[in-house]
Amino acid sequence: MSRPSVSITIEPAFMEEHSAPEKQHYLFSYTITIENLGDEAFQLLERNWIITDGNGESNEVHGPGVVGEQPVIEPNESYQYTSSAAFATPIGFMEGHYLMQTASGAQFDAPIPAFRLALPCSVN
16 A cells, blocks of 8 residues: 555635724635545544734634544545634734545644735735
């Protein structure tokens, strides 16, 4: 059996209609696609995030699954979900990993690449 192969892509977006910059409240959504590039199914058991605002303040978030689910992703299939994060600054960063378990019971970490959440006009 080959080593599990996972592709994770992120599409962040600013949610202007749910933000209140005058109150230092900036809401961002992010859509994550997790693709199984291997030959064995795996299940997403846990999420582990490090969330950092524009002032360098970090917060760690751990929990079971994502958006209330612990999906099983079959070979050559993908799973996509959208979630959100609120910041007191117009820019923030997220990174982390998912704890996965293969159909044969082996556990592994799938790194989530760092990504930036920022107001469209705040980054050149």
